[in-house]
Amino acid sequence: AYVQQLESSRMKLTQLEQELQRARQQGIFISSSGEQSQSMSGNGALAFDVEYGRWLEEHNRRVNELKGAVSNHAGDGELRIIVDGVVAHYEDIFRIKSDAAKADVFHVLSGMWKTPAERCFLWLGGFRSSELLKLLITQLEPLTEQQLLAIGNLQQSSQQAEDALSQGMEALQQSLAETIAGSLGSSNSSGNVANYMGQMAMAMGKLGTLEGFIRQADNLRQQTFQQMHRILTTRQSARALIAIHDYSSRLRALSSLWLARPRE
């Protein structure tokens, strides 16, 4: 009877974990009050999910403040302060992600901390700057000739850097595959055990370089974001931040609709 009780409690816990995951994916922030659960994803992943949720809440608050200022026809000075605040707050998420990548690179890479629809667009643990700029060009008209040129160049540069990082990742995958394949032995000799251990050690080294790729991908996102704000006026920056926010919100809403869809 005791074993049965244990079994049913375990099933209940799994069910709760699944519901929690689903709710989180729907964009509902759920705070974990300091309890470190022994979930498969580990404490690093959980801690990041919580921090990201908090960051998102604060980000939403700031963008709503920005929207209010814009609709109330705030002056450039006041707008500048709010815009700078949002941009500075963006820096926080890059720092948080950097810590998270050190703790659990595969969690960041997986994108499980984002909602499903956002995950469609996942590239090296985040969004593609080049895609973001494509969106903004349509949302930010009118732009001066100079600005159009600058944004166009920025889009091209970020695309080139993205392609370069993608190629490095492919090389890493290839190299890892070759190493693991190289560890496969056809007989049970002591030589093969040594080979196995050597190859596994090499593979571990390669996995370790993944964090560097996430770091450079985030570096690219951060630099592109900052450069964009240098090109735009205060008012344009405000519109850009609002457009990015609304676009992401739509994706999150889409995720909720998707998760709640009726199934036969």
Add this chain to the structure above:
Amino acid sequence: MNTKDLASKSAAVIFTKSTCCMCHSIKALFYDLGASPAIHEVDHDADMERALRRLGCNPAFPAVFVGGKYVGSAKDIISLHVDGTLKQKLIEARAIWF
């Protein structure tokens, strides 16, 4: 030929390690820009690696030199490419034309 000489011999020079996939990314970027960099694989040259570190290359790989001057590693190259500085340097060093 010592490291400094190698770094000045071509308009764009990248010191790499064959096992470094980030080096692969930076090489790809330079090729994409049409820069045709001179690539030096330093897998088995401890002296050259030490020389690079002494020149201030940190991390040591990839070590990118444009016009004979050390520009930086992966992080620097990406940052400089985003704000247009990398292209500027490559044009000045005549590694690319536009």
